[in-house]
Amino acid sequence: MSLEQFIQTVSTKLHKSEEESLDQITILAEVVKNEIFPKERLNNYNIDIQILDKILTELLREGYASKYISYDCENTDQVDFAVSLNEQCAYCKEVLLDSKNHIIRETYxxxxxxxxxxxxxxxxxxxxxxxxxxxxxxxxxxxxxHKLIPFLGAGSSIPFKLPSWSKLLLELNKGLTGSNKTKYEELIDKGDYLRALSFLKLYSGLYKNEQIIKKDIKDILKQRYVKEVNSNYHNILDILKLDTDFILTTNYDNIVSDYLRDYRDEFIMPQILENLDDLQDLMDDNSQKVIHLHGNVEIPNSMIVTQDDYDKLYKSEKIKSILTGIMSHKTLLFIGFSFNDEYFKDLYDKIFEFIQGEHFIIVPNLHPFDADELLKRNLIPIGINVDKNIEHDYVRAINTVLEELH
Ligand SMILES: [Zn+2]
Incomplete structure (x- = not known):
């Protein structure tokens, strides 16, 4: 039986789509590899126990898996495997079926x-x-x-129901009228987000004060966040599984830190780049701590929301020296940035002014012409095919590339 036929069979038994069935089978294969495993081994991997049972039944039927009996010999304190309960314990020689001194488990x-x-x-x-x-x-x-550091943009937060930059800014159009409103929308359309925010501060009756902009952004990000339990619908776990020393992001939200707590079973406090004391501490740290370049939603004052703040940040000698240090020791991998918007162009003009070493970016549906432009700026592109009409196709494409890095 081909894998395709097998997946069809499993899909029928599970009453799930072939894609979902393949996902489950792939998770199983990646977690257990060629090791002998009990069912509990899959406890934390999004596979329902009944589904796992059905998959295992089909795997056994097809000769794709074997079943072993694992026994814990209480007479000798040894552990071993048998194919059938009629076998003798390899250590005390009692027949497993008749013995009360062996803890028996099914393994595969x-x-x-x-x-x-x-x-x-x-x-x-x-x-x-x-x-x-x-x-x-x-x-x-x-x-x-071994030197990889993920650098995450807004794209990585979209699966959690957070608005994209442009949608977020469109929601902040309060207090703008007539031609001001049109101009504001034009700036957003171009992806010129920071200038749009500067514009808002100047012309909106409501947002005269930067603090109010920050508070509204904070409220939107905190209220909209919905934790996604299906790991196939986002890439945060794929990114955490890279086990990198730390993670950089321009996002204000704490989604990665939230998943990191589950992943490591401890809370790792995110940090703001500007507040780092010592670059060396960061380099020697392997806590996977999230470092926010443009501030964190929990500390609204830290959030960079206007072009002026942004220009000031990247002019600071401290920021320059930290970024130069990171870039000369690490390999950055940009994920979730839209290459076409002014926001990213501006960002990398600022960061890559002092670029050193090799850094990479994953870009959906990248044209060779744009690839050349990235290369000219010393950024090595990895183009992926993404069908925007297929739900989760972007996430799957990123997942496919990241799988290659494990
Ligand atoms: Zn024994």
């Missing part, structure tokens, strides 16, 4: 033919999502994973 192992099929499927998925011209760039990135 995926067979190599199945692991190969899954590997093949992973390759096909990469072929689908990676634009072929950029394979060489991905290989370069794969050689630098």
């Amino acid at each position: 192992k995926l067979n190599s033919n199945f692991i190969n099929l899954i590997g093949q499927q992973k390759k096909e998925r990469l072929n689908k999502y990676l634009i072929e011209d950029f394979r060489h760039n991905l290989d370069r990135l794969k050689n630098r994973t």
